[in-house]
Amino acid sequence: MTIDDWISPPARAAESDDISLDELRLATRNHGMPLEMLDLDLTPPGLHYVLVHYDIPLLDPATYRLSVDGHVERPFSVDLDELATLEPVARRVTLECAGNGRARTSPRPISQPWLDEAVGTAEWSGVPLAALLDRAGVRPGAESVVFSGADHGFERGIEQDFRRALPYDEIERDEVFLATAMNGAPLPPQHGAPVRLVVPGWYGMAHVKWVVRITVLDRPFDGFQNATAYRIKRDADDRGEPVTRMAPRALMHPPGFPDFMSRTRIVDAGRQALTGRAWSGFAPITRVEVSTDGTATWADADLAPCVAAYLWQAWSFIWEATPGPTELSVRATDADGRTQPLDQQWNRQGMANSHVQRVPVVVR
Amino acid sequence: MTIDDWISPPARAAESDDISLDELRLATRNHGMPLEMLDLDLTPPGLHYVLVHYDIPLLDPATYRLSVDGHVERPFSVDLDELATLEPVARRVTLECAGNGRARTSPRPISQPWLDEAVGTAEWSGVPLAALLDRAGVRPGAESVVFSGADHGFERGIEQDFRRALPYDEIERDEVFLATAMNGAPLPPQHGAPVRLVVPGWYGMAHVKWVVRITVLDRPFDGFQNATAYRIKRDADDRGEPVTRMAPRALMHPPGFPDFMSRTRIVDAGRQALTGRAWSGFAPITRVEVSTDGTATWADADLAPCVAAYLWQAWSFIWEATPGPTELSVRATDADGRTQPLDQQWNRQGMANSHVQRVPVVVR
Numbered sequence A, B: 001m002t003i004d005d006w007i008s009p010p011a012r013a014a015e016s017d018d019i020s021l022d023e024l025r026l027a028t029r030n031h032g033m034p035l036e037m038l039d040l041d042l043t044p045p046g047l048h049y050v051l052v053h054y055d056i057p058l059l060d061p062a063t064y065r066l067s068v069d070g071h072v073e074r075p076f077s078v079d080l081d082e083l084a085t086l087e088p089v090a091r092r093v094t095l096e097c098a099g100n101g102r103a104r105t106s107p108r109p110i111s112q113p114w115l116d117e118a119v120g121t122a123e124w125s126g127v128p129l130a131a132l133l134d135r136a137g138v139r140p141g142a143e144s145v146v147f148s149g150a151d152h153g154f155e156r157g158i159e160q161d162f163r164r165a166l167p168y169d170e171i172e173r174d175e176v177f178l179a180t181a182m183n184g185a186p187l188p189p190q191h192g193a194p195v196r197l198v199v200p201g202w203y204g205m206a207h208v209k210w211v212v213r214i215t216v217l218d219r220p221f222d223g224f225q226n227a228t229a230y231r232i233k234r235d236a237d238d239r240g241e242p243v244t245r246m247a248p249r250a251l252m253h254p255p256g257f258p259d260f261m262s263r264t265r266i267v268d269a270g271r272q273a274l275t276g277r278a279w280s281g282f283a284p285i286t287r288v289e290v291s292t293d294g295t296a297t298w299a300d301a302d303l304a305p306c307v308a309a310y311l312w313q314a315w316s317f318i319w320e321a322t323p324g325p326t327e328l329s330v331r332a333t334d335a336d337g338r339t340q341p342l343d344q345q346w347n348r349q350g351m352a353n354s355h356v357q358r359v360p361v362v363v364r
Helices: A023-031 A035-039 A129-136 A168-172 B023-029 B034-037 B129-136 B169-173
Strands: A065-068 A074-077 A089-096 A120-126 A144-155 A158-167 A177-182 A196-199 A211-217 A251-253 A266-269 A269-281 A285-291 A313-321 A324-334 A357-363 B066-070 B075-077 B089-096 B119-128 B144-155 B160-169 B177-182 B196-198 B211-217 B249-252 B265-267 B270-279 B285-291 B312-323 B325-332 B358-364
Touching: A023 B023, A035 A251, A035 A269, A065 A129, A074 A129, A074 A313, A089 A269, A120 A196, A129 A168, A129 A177, A129 A211, A144 A168, A158 A168, A251 A285, A251 A357, A251 B160, A269 A285, A269 A324, A285 B177, A313 A324, B034 B249, B075 B119, B075 B129, B089 B177, B089 B270, B119 B129, B119 B144, B119 B196, B129 B144, B129 B211, B144 B169, B160 B169, B211 B270, B249 B285, B270 B325, B312 B325
Parallel strands: A065 A211, A266 A357, B066 B211, B265 B358
Antiparallel strands: A065 A074, A089 A120, A120 A177, A144 A158, A144 A211, A177 A196, A251 A269, A251 A324, A269 A313, A285 A324, A324 A357, B066 B075, B089 B119, B119 B177, B144 B160, B144 B211, B177 B196, B249 B270, B249 B325, B270 B312, B285 B325, B325 B358
16 A cells, blocks of 8 residues: 555546535635625635645744745845845735635636635735846846745655745746735745735645745746646647636625525525626736626626736625525626636636625525 | 535444545535645744634625624623724633544544544734633523634534634633734634634634624524534444543654655754654643654653743654655643544544644665
8 A cells, every 4th residue: 555545546526416525624724704794895815715735834934944946046045034134015915725616616626615715915025026036146047936835745646845846937027925914914834824825816736835935947937836736728638728917706795694504605585785896817907787687688897997007806786686586696807808607618626716706695 | 405514424433444525515615734834933824724614704804793692791892993992811821623634544434534633723812711701791590601603604414603612610711812813913814814712722623603692591502513523423322522632642743755656754863853743632732752663662852841831842853864764753741641542543524633743755
């Protein structure tokens, strides 16, 4: 008997609509944002979604060091005090898990079983990545930059630290930074303390937590999380396309109040203000539409302007609710014309889904 | 068609080992404490377990008022400023959900599907309940005190604010208090901001969040959460016994590192320090035992002394790990002689389970 007999098999799809014990073990650790928290501009820890592949490491700030190496002139490392002397940067960024919506696809890929709620918005503050790369002196021909986390595990047979690379041209866009604080307080352990990456506009897998090493490469990175995981694949032989920026999505604060177990919403008849947020990793949201009849018809919602790229925008819609059951939905369109599908095109890992939310309600 | 057609049926057990969509909807909102966080004395928000029956209400601190009424001489209400003028109290308290372990029982009662992780320890600070009751002047013959939360929903056909009562003799033990802060910061929304109850030693359902009203009764309280939910029932006709204090439990930081999907632990052969915490709502923990052979044999762990009632105690155990698969377990015994069963006696709601943790590991 080898370790291979005990670790999880390659990517697979569920044979049943029900959730397996494997998936539940992830779901009791990781959590989404309860959707009524769409009311908050900034999502506090414990309400902001969290997805951790392995264990949460507790790094000692006193001994923490961040290394910068690889295809650079002057590799070096810094501690937290030195990091804090760099030019500060802060930005409000909406973050969504690349697997959001996975448990609503069929057949359901076996992994963290998100419904709609793997999102949150925080003000992340820290230091620009460029300041560190400038100090190291990136040599000509850089192609990718690898960020290594301190979290360690097995995944589909491969032992690894969590490592993700960004193409060097993304780095050159100069939006990427290292965060040491969330909403004005030191990073909580589950969000990557003491240092995490923030890649505005990209799905969460790019925002490496517990970063301990930054390595510049003169070639593309072929590590597991880039080359195998986080790709849009149609079948087992498909090498797939990389998962990058967040597809447009709108979510609604489900109106009324819930039934404990079914989460069905009970709403009083009459004028109801529906509210929520919408975002895209590609471009500002320019249109939000609401359906109150199970996606049969749609009407435009009021949409707040985009005040900062990669930050969710509030929307609202007045609904004259009449008694009976119905289903509410909302969909977003961005300035590039990307919108949300009613039927999601399936992929093997359940990545980058953006099908519209469906909120069953009973009006009384 | 009525609302009854759309809300969840009476308590029921699962027909399959797999988790239903209803249960998943709860599991994506509520979350446990990742067990590696047993390393921390105090559990931060987002790592401390959360169980919310309905929606999380966002109460405005500026307009918040807490009423004290019922079987009292002088009913009154206070705002947060007045509350802050009362004598302060602070206490480190271990909190566990009454449904912890539910998803490990068979047949599994349909509700929040906890495995082992619905626990956390925080320093809660606020004001003693006695100060408020003294001001109101409890009349002779008080039998129970009802705490009403601002969270509102349907549950098994009954529309309700979340309300739980304590017997008046529990109140007189003078340990119950109202918390306005968690670990030195204002309460986060999901933990009951701006005011929650803390009932040291009791399962979480007693620690009512978002408390807006305290009502003294001259009779037992017959509300849903006391009379129907949170009772140990063997069958549908059984009125059951109320769920009260936490049964003894020990949990282990699973050693080594995980496989992403199965959560199986991979451990290097040799000397391994196993660590964790143990607690009981009845009495100090006096013994912790560890099994490294699938509960066949047990050996005593080193146990830290009890420094405060209702606060978890650290334990540790040196394990000489030899290659191959095995299962680790730990069990606690308290000063009253209560201990943890290997096979849990089943009850309809999956309440107050305390069967021993089982941690599959592969030693390499």
